[in-house]
Amino acid sequence: MTRRVLVINSGSSSLKYQVVDADDGTALAVGLVERIGATGGRLSHTTAGQRHVVEVDVPDHAAAMAAMAQAFAGYGPELADAGLVAVGHRVVQGGEAFARSVRIDAEVLDTVIGLSDLAPLHNPANAAGIRVAMAQFPDLPHVAVFDTAFHLTVPPVAHTYALDRKIAAAHRIRRYGFHGTSHAYVSRAAAAFLGREPDQTNVIVLHLGNGASACAVRGGISVDTSMGLTPLEGLVMGTRTGDIDPAVVFHLARTAGMDIDAIDDVFNKRSGVLGLSGRQDMRDLVDAAECGDDAARLALEVYCYRLRKYLGAYAAVLGRVDAVVFTAGVGENSAPVRAGALAGLESLGIELDPEANQVRSSEPRDIATPGSRVRVLVIPTNEELEIARQALEVVDSRG
């Protein structure tokens, strides 16, 4: 019997959904409701190769969920006959409470809401999506899959900030890490690609999308990752600074008179490659750099240099590295970024094959030279499939 999962990613102003066949990994329907709580709401729903786009009035998440249900009824597949066995919800911040995916009950939902101070933009929106989905599908088990859970294995030496310990404890300040479903999926897929058992495989995963993070995975377990208390830390991203001296905050407050919200906005939304070059999309950035735009060239160099530093750091953390794995929008598609990130790392045993790097494909592939001690892989991520699989695991473990 085919087993399908409705995967829901509920954000503050959008609701993404997919019906995923957890056995063969296909998506039967993919949809997005945008502009929740604003005017000009829009729903797109793709199924059987056809994309339907309609204007919808979505004042809140309940209306978005109703719009989604209507799209299924109008365009298919009919949800009642789709073989749904669970609803899987992406939840951004699980704190120290959730080391793995869990079936959602009132207590779990309360805990998710209680973690909102750590993820004020995400957890309340995730919780709103869970509430309305549980009302819409009361007979299906609902499972929360956390972005942070994969990283709860990161040891204290790597997750502890050298901050006054009482303050850190009182406010739950530590490194949590994000993109966990992607790092879990991709590190396992990398081991399978190499024909090795995950518990015998050490990889460095570079999830390079609009948000970006690196993860050191030893024997299938996350031992360090570049995002921290929030997704701001680490790599240079589309609009986020990544690592920056925290004293820049004091400096801006004192000398520019900026308040905390304004600085938050600059660091999270107006920095990264966008802030450096005026271009957020890596395709535009690479094109501009190739056309001689100095700001774009520097942005690209800063982006790649940060990646090289993390690769060196995680090679030191892991000792033995079997593969460096690129994934997500930039990692899967941008040959210049891959080449820039790996330039000069031959002493670490990492040798990129320039021709293999140029090949465009949506398949997992090895782009290292035959003699490279460390393999260099490109593995497309699939967070929805990972959420679907984890949801099924939870449902199965309950019998």
Ligand code: AMP
């Ligand atoms: P994601 O967050 O994984 O969806 O990745 C989105 C980002 O991937 C976009 O902002 C682009 O910068 C980047 N991207 C998508 N397609 C390409 C491509 N063909 N070449 C370079 N970058 C790409």
